[in-house]
Amino acid sequence: MTSLLSLTGIAKTFDNGVKALGPVDLEVQQHEFLSLVGPSGCGKSTALRVIAGLLAPSAGKVEFPGGNPETAFVFQESTLMPWASALDNARLPLDLKGVARAEADMRAGRALERVGLGGFEKSFPRELSGGMKMRVSIARAVAAEPKLLLMDEPFAALDELTRQSLNDDLLKLWREDKLTVIFVTHSVYESTYLSSRVVVMGPRPGRIAADMALAAPENRDAHYRLSPEFTTQAAKVSAALRNAMVEHA
């Protein structure tokens, strides 16, 4: 395994004096599915934005040993342009990179098909359900063929069934495209189901309280959700999260 991302002593203090994060050291390997779990306000989102380069850290270094990877970001809301069709939304990164229209249309169309939205190319966001909008958002993220996919509680606002189905689709994309995913979530179960590694963060200012590799079969599915293995792993994550809270108190 080769390291894709390395954070050294990353800390963030906002202008208003709030210490949001750190210091944090974290090494992320290629093709890891890493979940950042922690209570609200522990700086998970801040960490994600620092990694994306959207926020400058107050201290520390963000390094990509193999060069800057193509990066995509998925927010908690689908964050679509309401005036643009699903296809136009999915094509956005390609448009901004100056990819020729015909090729961009083709790639965006394929991305929509991969998230199960073939046939909805011309639909506008207001015509789509919450889950479908999130699928467009994911299609937009994978359309530019990223190496690194950053996701900030993307499924938190969705109902349980939609969330599970999106979890499975996300895992499929992760496997097929050899993505490296950093996934911020509140949910112990979601992180356990998805991840190859879970990093638990304590309350503000967020620091890493636990870092655990999860042993899980490559092909996770509905059976895995009900298996004793899954329950054991989830209990481990849950205990680590509780510890992180207690240590701080």
Next chain:
Amino acid sequence: MSAALKYAVPVALGIAVLALWEFLVRHYDVPVYVLPAPSAIWAALVENFASLMQSLWTTLSVTLEAFALALIGGVAIAVLFSQSRAIERALYPYAVILQVTPVVAITPLILIWVGFDHINLVLVIVAFIVAFFPILSNTTLGLKSTDHNLIDLFRLYGASRRQILMRLQFPTALPNLLGAMKISGGLALIGAVVAEFVAGSGAATGLAWRIVEAGHNLEIAKMFAALALLAALGIAIFSILSLLEWALLHRWHESAIKKTA
């Protein structure tokens, strides 16, 4: 309510009111210099058709010129404001002062500066001042209401300021701009009429002057005819801008979504 009924009801009401008006004027023998019957107004309209159309055209062209200037100027300065907070801080108070000072009070000054020989320019300037502010203020608001996450996403993909402005901020501001255009279109017409009243000398020959002139001569039916044309002009401007709004927004904007009860 069915589409036919939606239009039939107000039209029927209008016809009923006109008929009642006609009947009352005839029945009580109201003198024509107090309240002319609709038929007399129609007759005045037909009789003075050429001069009224000439005036309508003058008022319309002043209104359109002022509106176009307000649109271009308002959007341009709003873009400037959205790009630089310092410029906005410096200029915004003066835009407000221009807006809150009653335009009737400034018109004589503009008249002196620009001169009676350029009376149409005076009218355009006054109408512009009235129509400008809603465009500026609403477009500025719209440009600033852009979803921060979308801006972040654009930045992540290396978008330039220009791309963010054209692809993200403009479409975001479009509903605000179109709403402001509906207000400003009407205001430009009001400005054009008010300015002509203040100028008042007969140098300008728009519909407002026809009203003043007819008033002096106690041609009340002609006054009403000019008034009806002004109202028709206002309605036409509003309708066209509403249509434009619908054409640009109906596919995606909340305001245009039909509620199915």
